[in-house]
Amino acid sequence: MRIAELSRRSGVPTPTLKFYLREGLLPAGRRTAPNQADYDERHLRRVRLVRALVEVGRLGLGDVRRVVQAVEDEAVPIGRAIGIAHWALDAQRAALPGDEETDAALAEVDALLRRRRWQVSPASPARRVLADALVALARLGRPASQASLKPYADAADRLAQMEVELTRHEGSRAEAVEFAISGTVLYEAALVALRKLAHEHYSRARFPAD
Amino acid sequence: MRIAELSRRSGVPTPTLKFYLREGLLPAGRRTAPNQADYDERHLRRVRLVRALVEVGRLGLGDVRRVVQAVEDEAVPIGRAIGIAHWALDAQRAALPGDEETDAALAEVDALLRRRRWQVSPASPARRVLADALVALARLGRPASQASLKPYADAADRLAQMEVELTRHEGSRAEAVEFAISGTVLYEAALVALRKLAHEHYSRARFPAD
Numbered sequence: 001m002r003i004a005e006l007s008r009r010s011g012v013p014t015p016t017l018k019f020y021l022r023e024g025l026l027p028a029g030r031r032t033a034p035n036q037a038d039y040d041e042r043h044l045r046r047v048r049l050v051r052a053l054v055e056v057g058r059l060g061l062g063d064v065r066r067v068v069q070a071v072e073d074e075a076v077p078i079g080r081a082i083g084i085a086h087w088a089l090d091a092q093r094a095a096l097p098g099d100e101e102t103d104a105a106l107a108e109v110d111a112l113l114r115r116r117r118w119q120v121s122p123a124s125p126a127r128r129v130l131a132d133a134l135v136a137l138a139r140l141g142r143p144a145s146q147a148s149l150k151p152y153a154d155a156a157d158r159l160a161q162m163e164v165e166l167t168r169h170e171g172s173r174a175e176a177v178e179f180a181i182s183g184t185v186l187y188e189a190a191l192v193a194l195r196k197l198a199h200e201h202y203s204r205a206r207f208p209a210d
Numbered sequence: 211m212r213i214a215e216l217s218r219r220s221g222v223p224t225p226t227l228k229f230y231l232r233e234g235l236l237p238a239g240r241r242t243a244p245n246q247a248d249y250d251e252r253h254l255r256r257v258r259l260v261r262a263l264v265e266v267g268r269l270g271l272g273d274v275r276r277v278v279q280a281v282e283d284e285a286v287p288i289g290r291a292i293g294i295a296h297w298a299l300d301a302q303r304a305a306l307p308g309d310e311e312t313d314a315a316l317a318e319v320d321a322l323l324r325r326r327r328w329q330v331s332p333a334s335p336a337r338r339v340l341a342d343a344l345v346a347l348a349r350l351g352r353p354a355s356q357a358s359l360k361p362y363a364d365a366a367d368r369l370a371q372m373e374v375e376l377t378r379h380e381g382s383r384a385e386a387v388e389f390a391i392s393g394t395v396l397y398e399a400a401l402v403a404l405r406k407l408a409h410e411h412y413s414r415a416r417f418p419a420d
Contacts, residue, residue: 193337
């Protein structure tokens with residue numbers, strides 16, 4: 001299909017698609033004339049993924065680029081590619097320098113991982129994101145404990161186990177990685193929105209508004 | 211305390227504190243000399259909240275300002291202030307124009323709210339955030355159903371009910387609102403990080419990396 005058709009089917013304006021092409025978020029089409037290229041279903045899928053990451057996942061351009069590079073790199077096995085794409089979501093934040101408070105919080109995170117018997121790389125960016133949340137809670141005078149984190153870890157365990165079981169493995173390597181990453185980002189958005197809706201419901205009963 | 215002491219205790223550099231003051235994220239101190247002001251524990255608490263919202267919650271300046279305004283406005287009752295502060299977290303996104311796909315997704319969200327008997331305002335921004343996630347999933351060829359959303363709604367229900375019960379109500383009105391909003395943002399960050407850690411664990415077993 002021509003770029004106009006890709007725009008129509010994806011709902012993304014042509015100038016935005018050209019921006020995605022320039023920025024390497026979308027692979028080039030098959031050149032059919034000096035000034036014309038042909039796009040296929042693979043491009044359409046990629047545009048929808050990028051749009052979901054930007055609009056729903058609120059990812060910055062650098063994060064989207066890292067995710068897309070992980071999807072593209074055919075050299076790495078599928079399991080590793082899913083891992084790299086997941087890591088790319090938080091890579092920027094995890095690279096910030098830590099301090100003593102951060103180190104203490106990372107030790108708490110590791111204690112939780114051990115207790116759960118979750119096998120996670122020490123380089124996983126989510127480990128640092130969790131530690132940052134623990135540091136902020138402690139600074140606000142409400143330190144989290146292993147007990148206060150348990151309901152969150154229980155929920156995360158149940159959901160992640162189910163999601164990994166549901167990950168579609170047939171189709172191309174790129175499709176499987178795209179499926180995993182879009183599920184992570186979009187169901188994360190759904191989960192946090194549902195938590196806020198449930199909050200509103202229970203808060204109304206506890207704190208009548210007027 | 212002087213601004214240098216506020217900086218030392220909060221870990222936020224003085225120029226950043228002056229920026230918070232200029233931008234209305236931090237209330238002015240008590241003027242003690244033409245070029246000097248005095249700050250108290252209330253200011254320290256506020257600096258820590260703003261820092262948590264920016265660094266862990268990744269909120270933009272406009273969102274933080276809306277949250278802080280909701281905390282400040284003494285005219286509204288506490289329950290309503292908590293609601294306004296929560297809404298402010300997603301206000302910008304919910305103001306985007308919708309289309310037919312969005313309307314259909316909002317109808318699905320409302321069906322879920324009815325089935326759950328969650329009392330939520332139709333103007334709640336989280337309603338729109340959830341609808342946007344459903345639209346993106348449908349576009350990627352993996353529409354969510356009431357059944358596929360159930361585990362997320364179950365987890366959200368359990369966590370929100372527990373969190374609202376734990377909301378501290380003694381202390382000042384501003385403290386209670388700050389407590390509620392920092393809990394929402396920081397435990398959200400903890401929850402999504404835990405989900406990614408659990409994902410990494412279960413993915414390793416399902417997709418051996420090398």
